[in-house]
Amino acid sequence: MYDWISALEAEPLSDDRIRFDTRDPARQALDGTVVTPLVQFGVLDVTGIDAEKFLQGQASTQLALVDGDFAPLTVFCTPKGRMLANAQLLRVAEEHYRLIMHRDLVDSLAEHLRKFAVFYKVELATRQDLALIGLVGQEAGALAEVRLGVAPPSIWHQSGDAETQLLAHPGPRQRLLALLPASRATEIWRRLVDQATPVDNAVWCLHDIQAGLAWLTAQHRDALLPQMINWEALGGISFKKGCYTGQEVVARAHFRGQVxxxxxxxxxxxxxxxxxxxxxxxxxxxxxxxxxxxxxxxxxxxxxxxxxxxxxxxxxxxxxxxxxxxxxxxxxxxxxxxxxxxxx
Structure with missing residues (x-):
């Protein structure tokens, strides 16, 4: 569990689960605005002059589209097309890309990518010094703009700067994911809970389910084709880009209808x-x-x-x-x- 989480009035249930003493948390998200620590996610940074070229050969998305505005879904596969991790990919700054995925897969994906990274001028870093906070509800956008100073983007886009990024995810209510230095997390959290109810991160996970959005966990690593989690229907696969690891199998399954x-x-x-x-x-x-x-x-x-x-x-x-x-x-x-x- 991240250090800043220990300062919250919450009960850690596991590394990826946290609970607050809030009545009917799922209902709170329907009727108002809630805030939750997204402890289920982890972050992997890819930096260096070859970062774009390196990721172009590994990720299912077209890197030229990842421009600091569009922050698409992507996936990393084995040569047999089985998923090692699915993620959201954003560009933080020039030669600096960031991947958000389930925390259980960050280390294993980094280990896999390092086998190819030795041929490029890139560095891979797991980021334990960052905090992820979710806002859900009617006033999520307005609250983010006032308390974070960042205007909300459209879905699968990003806003903010190199220090703080704001991402919009789909769901039955407006959902925003804030990514910021853990050193600022406690201060930002206090600002947010002035107007939003703190809830379990299970609420965010519920909205993922209702959005039809599956985040791969260690349970299904190296077991499923991307299409088996509808990744091409969510815009997570480019069939117009060149080769990447697993691309031939993924493309064949699509064009031959073998899913x-x-x-x-x-x-x-x-x-x-x-x-x-x-x-x-x-x-x-x-x-x-x-x-x-x-x-x-x-x-x-x-x-x-x-x-x-x-x-x-x-x-x-x-x-x-x-x-x-x-x-x-x-x-x-x-x-x-x-x-x-x-x-x-």
Missing amino acids: KRRTMRGQLEGAVLPEIGCPVVDSREKSVGEVLAAERDAYDQAEVLVVMSTKEDMGPLSVAGQKLKLLKLPYPVERLDPETLATL
């Missing part, structure tokens, strides 16, 4: 919150998928993202002994080029 599993959104009829990796089973108890993420919503029901077979008419489905009701994703499962998204 047999997809991420779907659902709700469980029961009180049990399943663990990541918990199987989705059909009426014959045959596994047809597994859980990527699960959180309780404002009505104390479990909402989930599951990666599962695209076969139709599989009959009743269940997770952890509870009926699974599939819900509509908030986006069409079709290709969205980041080149198009950059202009929105």
